[in-house]
């Protein structure tokens with residue numbers, strides 16, 4: 282029998298136990314004859330049959346012999362890899378936008394993203410509910426790993442933060458996060474005092490969480506890393522580590538003798554590659570990872586050249602979320618020529634650090650910063666853009682994929698459950714028309730997605746996109762604001 286006949290028989294067997302078989306252990310799904318992508322190893326295994334039961338991979342074999350799957354998919358000529366992880370997203374924009382944010386969940390799935398790491402927003406109670414509902418299979422969306430509300434200082438610019446002004450408040454905030462059973466802790470630096478920032482990092486690590494954060498100007502990358510920081514979010518902070526004057530300038534900011542912007546300019550002006558690599562080696566040795574979120578910063582840096590007014594992806598966003606995009610557009614439009622040039626330069630300088638981080642052995646996490654506020658950084662497609670940018674600036678396609686599907690789960694302590702097409706792993710899978718190890722853009726050629734043990738073929742994914750578009754068009758979220 283040809284493989285197609287086998288597939289047809291397997292499907293037929295569901296109904297009639299025909300074709301003289303197959304007999305064997307019941308299973309939910311078989312993907313037959315695909316080329317399995319070993320992302321961590323950077324190799325391919327041709328002509329594999331992957332058997333899924335109860336949402337887990339139970340076998341990777343030569344054929345479906347020995348199993349009686351309820352559904353079968355012909356994987357001939359296609360590439361099967363773990364579902365993508367977007368390791369930096371946001372949900373937010375206020376209670377009026379809960380619905381619009383929830384509508385983004387299928388948009389991620391339709392783009393092959395089976396897990397997201399939510400790095401805080403102002404809708405934490407909803408996000409925590411969605412995390413539970415998705416895990417139970419009651420809500421269609423990527424698995425959600427969330428920081429809950431982030432730690433900040435008093436009266437920060439962002440709504441929804443846990444604001445802390447004393448050591449006791451840091452402890453109380455972490456108690457609150459414990460009650461929410463957050464997956465990691467996020468800390469930012471708008472008004473947070475440097476000593477409380479370092480206390481927050483140390484104490485959260487002591488309580489067993491990973492900590493992702495921005496880095497206050499008065500704190501050096503080494504100080505944050507020594508305190509136990511697990512990941513630095515956004516590449517721009519890494520520029521500081523290339524300045525031999527970082528410690529001196531940071532201390533001056535901490536003492537109130539120098540403005541942050543002036544300190545940063547001096548650090549960038551004194552950037553030295555050897556210093557940068559040495560700093561990054563120390564980060565790597567302490568296990569501090571970096572989430573570059575280059576797609577987000579690239580979009581903001583080039584708003585002067587790219588209006589995005591006719592982006593087709595705008596149709597997937599409700600009016601309220603689109604309205605949150607306006608702030609960054611307005612401030613970009615107000616910039617003079619010198620500021621525009623500086624923005625371009627800063628982006629290119631930061632993006633060019635990527636090979637240096639690789640060389641130093643720093644773990645890279647692929648994440649977009651997509652969600653509210655961050656203009657035109659679209660949930661779903663944004664991760665494919667991020668992967669492409671990571672390759673453009675120096676990673677191989679395999680390294681970019683590792684940054685998404687291997688480093689994401691490993692960072693959160695779930696290395697044994699995700700990141701490989703292997704027996705025992707969660708069956709969050711992506712079936713592609715082309716080989717992503719050869720061309721990173723192949724992640725866009727999505728033939729199907731397996732989530733919760735169920736196969737969504739191309740037409741099911743297209744229906745998800747249609748549904749998202751229709752919900753966005755019907756949403757009144759921003760219209761009444």
Ligand SMILES: [Zn+2]
Nearest residue numbers: 369371400650
């Ligand atoms: Zn962010």
